[in-house]
Structures are given as C-alpha cells and as structure tokens.
Amino acid sequence: METQPLLELSHIRKQFGGVVAVEDFSLDLHPGEIVALVGDNGAGKSTLIKMISGVYQPTDGAIRLSGETVSFTDASEARARGIEVVYQDLALADQQPVYMNLFLGREKLMKGLPLLDRRSMVKEAQQLVEDLDVRIPSAKATIRDLSGGQRQGIAIARATHWAKQLILLDEPTAALGVAETAKVEKQIAALKERNVAILIISHSLDQVFRLSDRICVLRRGQQIGIRETAKTDKNEIVAMITGVN
Amino acid sequence: MEQVKKIFARFDLQQYVVYVGFLLIFLYFAVTLHDDGFLTQRNLTNIVLQTAPATIMAIGLVFVLSAREIDLSFGSIVAVAALSAAVVMQEYNMFLGIAAGLGVGLAIGLFNGVLVAYLRLPSFLVTLATMGLFAGVARTLTNLRSIPVIDSGFTGFFGAGSFLGVPSLVWWSFGAVIVGHYIYRETRFGAHVLATGDNARAAQVSGIKVPRIRVAVLALSGVCAGLAGLLYAGRLQAAKYTLGETDLMTVIAAVIVGGTLLSGGKGTVIGALVGSLLMGMLNNGLILQGLSVSDQMIVRGIIILVAVAVSLRDTNH
Numbered sequence A: 001m002e003t004q005p006l007l008e009l010s011h012i013r014k015q016f017g018g019v020v021a022v023e024d025f026s027l028d029l030h031p032g033e034i035v036a037l038v039g040d041n042g043a044g045k046s047t048l049i050k051m052i053s054g055v056y057q058p059t060d061g062a063i064r065l066s067g068e069t070v071s072f073t074d075a076s077e078a079r080a081r082g083i084e085v086v087y088q089d090l091a092l093a094d095q096q097p098v099y100m101n102l103f104l105g106r107e108k109l110m111k112g113l114p115l116l117d118r119r120s121m122v123k124e125a126q127q128l129v130e131d132l133d134v135r136i137p138s139a140k141a142t143i144r145d146l147s148g149g150q151r152q153g154i155a156i157a158r159a160t161h162w163a164k165q166l167i168l169l170d171e172p173t174a175a176l177g178v179a180e181t182a183k184v185e186k187q188i189a190a191l192k193e194r195n196v197a198i199l200i201i202s203h204s205l206d207q208v209f210r211l212s213d214r215i216c217v218l219r220r221g222q223q224i225g226i227r228e229t230a231k232t233d234k235n236e237i238v239a240m241i242t243g244v245n
Numbered sequence B: 001m002e003q004v005k006k007i008f009a010r011f012d013l014q015q016y017v018v019y020v021g022f023l024l025i026f027l028y029f030a031v032t033l034h035d036d037g038f039l040t041q042r043n044l045t046n047i048v049l050q051t052a053p054a055t056i057m058a059i060g061l062v063f064v065l066s067a068r069e070i071d072l073s074f075g076s077i078v079a080v081a082a083l084s085a086a087v088v089m090q091e092y093n094m095f096l097g098i099a100a101g102l103g104v105g106l107a108i109g110l111f112n113g114v115l116v117a118y119l120r121l122p123s124f125l126v127t128l129a130t131m132g133l134f135a136g137v138a139r140t141l142t143n144l145r146s147i148p149v150i151d152s153g154f155t156g157f158f159g160a161g162s163f164l165g166v167p168s169l170v171w172w173s174f175g176a177v178i179v180g181h182y183i184y185r186e187t188r189f190g191a192h193v194l195a196t197g198d199n200a201r202a203a204q205v206s207g208i209k210v211p212r213i214r215v216a217v218l219a220l221s222g223v224c225a226g227l228a229g230l231l232y233a234g235r236l237q238a239a240k241y242t243l244g245e246t247d248l249m250t251v252i253a254a255v256i257v258g259g260t261l262l263s264g265g266k267g268t269v270i271g272a273l274v275g276s277l278l279m280g281m282l283n284n285g286l287i288l289q290g291l292s293v294s295d296q297m298i299v300r301g302i303i304i305l306v307a308v309a310v311s312l313r314d315t316n317h
C-alpha cells in the first residue's frame, strides 16, 4: 500500500480480570476503506471497537492514528480526532429531543451569547434526518417516543454527520427493516466516497459481502484471519468464524 | 374508554399537575378561608416572602435531581451558612459575612460533589452523612445559642427591605428563579446536566465531563442553600441551628410536585417555584384553618405521596 493507513492496531490485547476478550489483534485501516469485523457472540468485536474509541484502554499493544501513537483515556478524545461510533447499545439520551441528541456534547450557541441556539439546531437536525431519510415525526420528538429502528436511525445520523476520519459501526442495522437497512448501506457507501475509513461489525454475511473491502474474523478473542472480500466466499468465512471446516 | 385513555396518555399530566393543583388549592382556600383573610394582599405577599428560602433551595435541587443525584444536606447547610455569616458579621462586616455564608455553602456542596463524582459514592449516602455531620456542626458552632444579626444593611438587603416598592425577598425569589430557569433551559451546562441524568454513559461518550457535572450540581445546591441561609438570617435578624431544619421535606416535595423527575433527565425550575408556592400556600392555609403542626406534616406527607405516584405513572407509560 502506498497510502499511509489511517488506523493501525498492532498486537492489541484486552483483559477483563481473568477474561481475555481480545488477544494479539492487528489491523491496518485506510481512508475510504471498509473493513467488516465478524465473529460469533462474545468474540470480542465490541470490545475492540471500544478500545479504538477510548471507552476501554488496551491492556497491551499500540493504536496509531495517521502514524501517531494515541492512547485515548475517554471517548471524547477520540471524538475530537474525528472518530465517531455507533454503539451496539445505542447511547442516546431517552428523555431529550432528537435534535439535542444529534448535538449532544456539541450544542450550538447563539453568536456571542452563552445561550443554546435551539432554533438552528432544530433546523439542522430536521435537514439531516430528511437527507438520511430517517422517518420521524419531527426533530423535536422525544427519543423515548420513537421506535427501535427510528432510534437506530438517529444514532447513525449523528455518527455519519460528525465523522471526519473514521467511523465505527457496531451492528448498525440490527434493529432495522429491509428498506431502512438499504438506506443505511447507501449511507455507508457515501461515507466511503467522502474518504472516511469504516469499521463495521455485522452478523449478516450478505451485508458484509455487499459492503466491505476486507473481512476480519474473530473467534473467542483470537484473530483468525483477514481476507479480501473479492477473493473469498461465504463458506470460507463461515468456516473461519465457527472453526469447523 | 380507549379514547379517553389515549388522550390521557398524550397529555403529560406530570408537566401540568402542579399548575392544576395550585389553582384548585388556591380556589379551595379562597372560598373556605375568605373570612380568615386568606385573600388579602398582605397574606398572599406573606406566602411569597416565607417561601423565598425554600424556593431558592428548590432551584438547586432541580439541577441535582435532573443529574440523577440527590442532596439531603441542604437543610443543614442553611444553618451552618447562616451561623457563619452571622458570626463573621459580628466580627467584621456585612460583605465578609455574605462571603462566609455563600462560601460555606459552596465548600460543603463541593465536598459532597467530590465524594460523589470522584470516589463514586452514592449521593444519597454522602449527603445523608453530611446532613447529620453539619447539623451537628451547627449545634456545636454556637453552643445552641442564636446569634443576632443587627447590620441593618444586611437585614434590609436579605430581609425586610424593599426596592422599587417590591420586598427584597420577592426580588431574590423571582430573580433566582429567572436566572435558574435560563441556566437550566438555555445553556450548555443545563443541557449537560439533563444528558448526565438521562443517560450518563451516552453523555460520557459524547464528550460531556460527567464527573464535573455531578460536582457542579451539588456545589450549586450548596450555594443555593447558603443563599437561603442568608435570607433566613436577614428576615429573622438572627441565625440559629434550627434554621432549615424542616425544609428538607418541603423542598423535595415542591420540586417533585413541580414536575422534576427523581430518576433524572427531566425537570423544571418554573415548576419548582410553583411547587414551592403551593407548599407555602398549603402551610399558610392549614395554619389559618387551625390545623396543628403535626396535622400539617401529615397533609404534606400525603401530598408528596400523591406527587410521587403521579411521577412514577409517567415514567412507566
């Protein structure tokens, strides 16, 4: 590869007490590249994403961003570097309106005043959900009153809106219907066009094969291997996931 | 029936219950206590004056509850702050006295907040402990004696004085509510308090400094209690360890009846004001009706139960 990888993980390991969640994991991710992370439940996929986003710190190994070694002590530091995440367990504030969630931690203020600019946040939020075709009653609706799929749509809209460098998606379409899933996949393709690097966790191999450039398989915390999507097939990936051949 | 249920589900009862309740109770007293002078301007003004300290504590508590914490210590802070202000004022002057009162409130609030945010102790236990601790301090500080406050500048500013024909306690009360409302509704800090109480993890991963928010709300509650202590000292022209002793229940009731959720993430400062006025009006009306102190406590207890029931109904829907 000629280009410098945006993200380099080398020999990452994470241990929770006696449990080794991720063992000796290495991966390079380039701008505009989509890598899919697959593996059975409890394989360590979410843990890996949380280490990249600063929620967890690796027990061992190094994370480099554009060549520079980083160790985020919390998620806001990763965020400041253009890394956005859609967590499997969503991370929305349920009793707040949609627009406040889209601007959580980045609220807009009125010019020269320490007051929230609600009007402009509502307007921008409305535009954003319309652009992404997330069907909600209004940007002022409370998250609690939305369906699971609508919430997921909001979480994805938030991440795609702010992602500058890297987006980490933990089963982003798990709660979505067929049409909504297609929309999100289009959204992911658009991010790739914007040269954002994408790491996506998915249990749908069809989706993985539609979207990804490379597929990385985890099994019980072990990195089983990385394949170029164009040069592999489902049988091989399934065999790698389950360890049966 | 289904229709009715639907309408009720849509109608956010919690949000309006305080206004409806306020009106109903007001009307009830206006009719039944008409001859006892409930409706006189003097009596109504009195209600506002008497509730000023509770209203200010209630504002602090709205922030605390919204961040999904609790403060039980503000009543004790009131006494310690008022006594500190009175003692310092005797020795030095009014300005140092004010600084002492507010400073003590801030310091105790910060102490609560640091224990809660950085040692991860539950605020219920921390403030339960500091409530007892500082009630004791208030008693030993002056050997149970009351300290007179004679500085007429101070008693005018915080107590009996008035400005533009409006009593200073009314200025304090409504001024604090307006400032509190704006901070709560219209600033980034307010939004972060709500997000923290709603989903602390989401707030954290969104870059909100959750521990700082927790310290801030408890410190704010301490300052509000300190200010309430100054108001008591100004109005009564004395400070004593008993100040604030009975405010815990009244203030919590005012805030919850006002529409702030115990479970965090949602609240209102204006509602807390109305809740506080409601509590003051109840007090006043029950006294005019000739109820004993213990009967008043029972009625207030029942009101809290009803309020909590309504608030739980709302979160379960």
Ligand SMILES: Nc1ncnc2c1ncn2[C@@H]1O[C@H](COP(=O)(O)OP(=O)(O)OP(=O)(O)O)[C@@H](O)[C@H]1O
Pocket (backbone or CB within 6 Å): A016, A019, A020, A021, A039, A040, A041, A042, A043, A044, A045, A046, A047, A048, A088
């Ligand atoms: N905070 C934690 N403390 C202790 N153990 C943890 C923690 N987080 C994850 N684990 C453990 O690490 C392992 C990997 O969990 P992880 O959530 O990364 O799996 P996953 O691949 O995302 O699974 P799924 O497909 O079900 O989402 C599991 O055995 C889990 O029990």
Ligand SMILES: [Mg+2]
Pocket (backbone or CB within 6 Å): A045, A046, A047, A088, A170
């Ligand atoms: Mg997972």
